[in-house]
Amino acid sequence: MDPAIAQLVDISGSDAAMRAHADMVLERARWASQVFQRYDRDQTLKIAQAVAKVAFAKAGDYAQWAVKETGFGVAEHKKLKNELSSTPLVEFYEDRDFVNPRLDERTGIVEVPKPAGVIFALVPSTNPIATVYFKTLCALMTRNAVVMCPHPAARECCVDAALTLARAAEEAGAPEAVIQVVERPTIPLINEFMGSEKTDVILATGGTAMVRAAYSSSNPAIGVGPGNAPVLVDETADIAAAARHIADSKAFDNSVLCTNESVLITLESVAKTLKQELKKAGAHICSDDETKALRGYLFHERGFNVEAVGRDAVWIAEQAGFKVAKSVKVLVARIGLIGVGEDLSREKLCPVLAFYVASSVQQAVMQARSLLRFAGAGHSAAIHSTDMQTIMDYSAAVEAYRVVVNAPCSQGAAGFDTNLAPTFTIGTGFLGRSSIGENIGPQHLVNWTRIAWHKQSDHPASMLDIGALSHPGPLPKAPSDGVPGESRPKNAGGAARGKPADDLREQIRKIIVEELRAVLKD
């Protein structure tokens, strides 16, 4: 085509085109979500499992791709994260039912699940594939459609992963386009998606600006704020184990998880041993000069130097102007102040750990509290201690919604080394200017219609008393028919559309109900 004409016809930068693009993708998602709501629990789970299986198998490939494309993190750790966000995630929620009605036997209130519908999911560059996996599977488990929007720095791997999962979902019988991806995200286009009436909820993981934009979009959003986890090690802790956990956590994917420890707070009595143990665990304790150099390199006037995100310790030391042994995994920098005036007490998505020594447990707790009030409110904190009262005091004081005890915080707060819900979306709650304060999971993508009877009247006492939801499954393909003189036999279409099967199911249900009633009476 003539370039002048091509240019004229290309209106992709116009408001009209961007709106049309968002509309089309979201409407297609709406169709998929509406059809998906016809699926029963078995069909739904099978799809989630099948997609998880494909995701698991590709975890390593995508981990490498993500590291190559973004320069962030450690492929081997990303693989692990990706794996954890696939089959184990589905297994974790397998016995939760987001499809069938449920009864609160105490109140007689019956609850009917209503999936959100169309989810717009932002994907950060730091945990790209794990987030794509996680949000997709949460959507699938709850019969929602999802539109993935990758961070431009991780665009290619995310687009590919989303398309792979979309294919797997369709092969497993999911409605067409239940998973879509914005292949060329730009800020105005993303705003168009986020502000559209056709978006039901935004799952926002990413930089603060993006998360705030999601909340400002006028649509419901589940956004997460930045982290800045304190970790307290007291005298009662197993110091060697604590050091190992902290070093492992900081080294894990080079600290790109926002749950990584930011400032280690300890006591005079513990500091020396702790440092030795940290060294043993692969940390380098920086000299004052090195700390100064590190501070200068990591923090610019505009904030954290993104160049350092997810880089390894050796590389960072070198950029800052000093050398450390090849085996070093974590850089520990002693600080004398927490809060304004000490940049190193800000969030650091890299294996640099600030180290602060307090003079008492009480002071340490207050320092941890002030750290989160300074930055990272609502996010995560960790403690290594065996003193239950200290753990309680600490947890009550810190403005975090999860406190990880005697475990690595990166993996622990994200639910992989603890019994918290596994997630790549950490709800930072009211403290962190978010709507939800727990680890985000599929349950947050469903609302329930509550059916309530008059207080004085009888209400259903058991599941046998409530009606059934109809789950006719996939939409039948429309035939191309209508040759005159060959009109279909009456109700033939109906038969093909599984209505008798539905009737049959209904009859069987009734029989079972009757039998159960009889049994219960006896």
Add this chain to the structure above:
Amino acid sequence: MSAEKLEVLEKSKAFWNPNKTQFWQDVGVDLVIDKREGYFLNDMDGRRLIDVHLNGGTYNLGHRNAELIEVLNAGAKRFDMGNHHFPALARTALAEALVGCTPAGMKYTIYGAGGAEATELAIKSARNATQKRKIVSVIKAYHGHSGLAVKTGDERFSKTFLSEDTEGEFIQVPFNDLQAMEDALKGRDAAAVIMETIPATYGFPMPHEGYLPSVKALCEKYDALYIADEVQTGLMRTGEMWGITKYGVTPDIMIIGKGITGGMYPISCCVVSERAGQWLKQDGFAHMSTAGGAELGCIVGLKVLEITQRPEVVSMVRYVADFIRAGLDDIQDLYPDFFIGIRQNGVVMGLEFNDPEGAKPVMRHLYENGVWAIFSTLDPSVLQFKPGILMTQGLSEDLLRRVEIAIGRAAAEVQGSGRRRAG
């Protein structure tokens, strides 16, 4: 009715078309379309209608599609209709784009301003290429109202103007009748068979399986060209770009109109194979049309082709077709004695009723329930039901709800209220 509307109707009778204006009042459709957007029409008195007539697919992408407006505005800053004698940027670009998305063998695009003109072009090209005059069409076909086109159709449209074929050059055979088709062709004196892929004005009777490919084979056997009128079946309405390719036929000539410019700036296209378009190499001035292939229309057409082929659109059509079909099946189960047939290919649909004029009361009740769909002129037992390819889920559901009510009311009216609903 408002005084303003009454006045418009009076003036419409005085200055435009008294009979047609009155006809609509008589059948209970007092519509004067004012504002329009997406799949909605607004009567000048403010009533909103869901449009499933779409002027035969003209508004396939919705009324006043925002992207088409954008591109038309951009185009108007640089172009106008252009000079039809000269090579032109936009005309060439659209012709090239059409070759890119039509079946193999399509070579040139000859432009008109409306569908009928494209039909003229198709017939003239076929006659030139074969040096034969006879044109075979289907009884109750509709290819437009101009000189040659009108002769391919029902006499209802030609006799009034003393324009029916008197030379025996235009042969009409029953649709889906291969023997009749062969009889018409076997004298080897036919220049072409012209066929709507699914005859619209006849109420979208579907071709028998294999019918269209067999007609094409007969054309090859008896040296006639196959003209596919894709005016209502093209542009993704069957779920594929062209209805004719969905049926596995590669035509010699394609007629494209209506939706190609989304109702924003009319042009039509007659796309021809090398053979059918040979006159274009010998005497390019043989046909002229000032508004044919107006460049602004071509700009819009380019955008229509791009939008229509987006993967999102392709799957939306499938959803719309499947969902509406499932809903119509349910409605049919409610009124099996009245609503006796569904003809469908993608979002090209005809609803058949058990009364020779059954589509008319359905049309009226739909109108009263906020839906605009039109009966088939040449078979008023069938309602043309043509949802747009970008219909949203919400609107589709709303549409079905209204259709159920309207069909129920029409059934009661036609058949008496005693036998309203089944089951």
